[in-house]
Amino acid sequence: MRIATWNVNSITARLPRLLAWLESTGTDVLCIQETKTTLEGFPAAELRELGYESAVHATGRWNGVALVSRVGLDDVVPGLPGDPGFEDTLEPRAVSATCGGVRLWSVYVPNGREVGHGHYAYKLAWFEALRAAVAQDAAGERPFAVLGDFNVAPTDEDVFDVAFFEGQTHVTAPERAALAALREAGLSDVVPRPLKYDRPYTYWDYRQLSFPKNRGMRIDLVYGNAPFAKAVKDSYVDREERKGKGASDHAPVVVDLEI
Numbered sequence: 001m002r003i004a005t006w007n008v009n010s011i012t013a014r015l016p017r018l019l020a021w022l023e024s025t026g027t028d029v030l031c032i033q034e035t036k037t038t039l040e041g042f043p044a045a046e047l048r049e050l051g052y053e054s055a056v057h058a059t060g061r062w063n064g065v066a067l068v069s070r071v072g073l074d075d076v077v078p079g080l081p082g083d084p085g086f087e088d089t090l091e092p093r094a095v096s097a098t099c100g101g102v103r104l105w106s107v108y109v110p111n112g113r114e115v116g117h118g119h120y121a122y123k124l125a126w127f128e129a130l131r132a133a134v135a136q137d138a139a140g141e142r143p144f145a146v147l148g149d150f151n152v153a154p155t156d157e158d159v160f161d162v163a164f165f166e167g168q169t170h171v172t173a174p175e176r177a178a179l180a181a182l183r184e185a186g187l188s189d190v191v192p193r194p195l196k197y198d199r200p201y202t203y204w205d206y207r208q209l210s211f212p213k214n215r216g217m218r219i220d221l222v223y224g225n226a227p228f229a230k231a232v233k234d235s236y237v238d239r240e241e242r243k244g245k246g247a248s249d250h251a252p253v254v255v256d257l258e259i
Contacts, residue, residue, distance in 0.1 A: 044056070134146055145228045154221070158217060
């Protein structure tokens with residue numbers, strides 16, 4: 001089974017690339033973040049033509065997540081149980097389903113904006129709600145994983161220059177502690193191999209020639225429980241999909257499993 005996660009940064013803008021990528025890679029399940037569309041605007045019909053069912057949690061032009069699968073889509077749960085919300089709004093940042101016997105979550109963790117901002121406190125609270133929500137599945141015997149854009153680089157090695165991010169979100173101790181608490185629920189980091197250079201970055205800013213200079217971050221993660229991790233045969237960042245006109249600022253992370 002081939003499972004992947006990809007922050008597409010607008011599924012409408014990225015649809016031709018997305019459909020071509022699914023067809024060329026033979027991906028069985030894709031976790032998508034930042035769909036930036038309504039439920040009605042999600043391209044379920046186009047994906048169905050390729051043989052994919054869709055589970056979507058989306059409410060408008062911001063955020064939005066989805067799971068698309070050609071190996072089954074059962075027990076769909078939109079949203080995050082215990083979601084703390086931001087300014088009295090529950091944002092579409094999580095959706096879960098069972099695909100081919102594997103339980104999967106597609107998540108788009110809040111950005112945090114800046115240290116001390118209300119959105120930063122929301123990010124930490126959201127992480128705690130996620131940890132509580134997945135604890136039972138993480139400890140279970142069924143293959144289980146949380147995939148998506150976590151908006152945190154787990155270590156200093158997961159950014160091109162940690163000094164560049166000093167005082168900013170994505171690298172602070174509280175964020176990394178929240179990520180560590182999620183792992184301690186029974187999950188491990190499935191670290192992909194890079195297709196180029198020595199670090200498997202997954203995100204490069206559109207500005208300042210970040211991609212050609214490889215000024216990247218590894219913030220798109222795959223956290224699997226023990227049965228999931230045991231089934232992993234390969235994992236890589238499809239850096240090629242970050243190239244060219246009309247690319248997302250994130251690259252897909254692909255995991256091959258032997259179930």
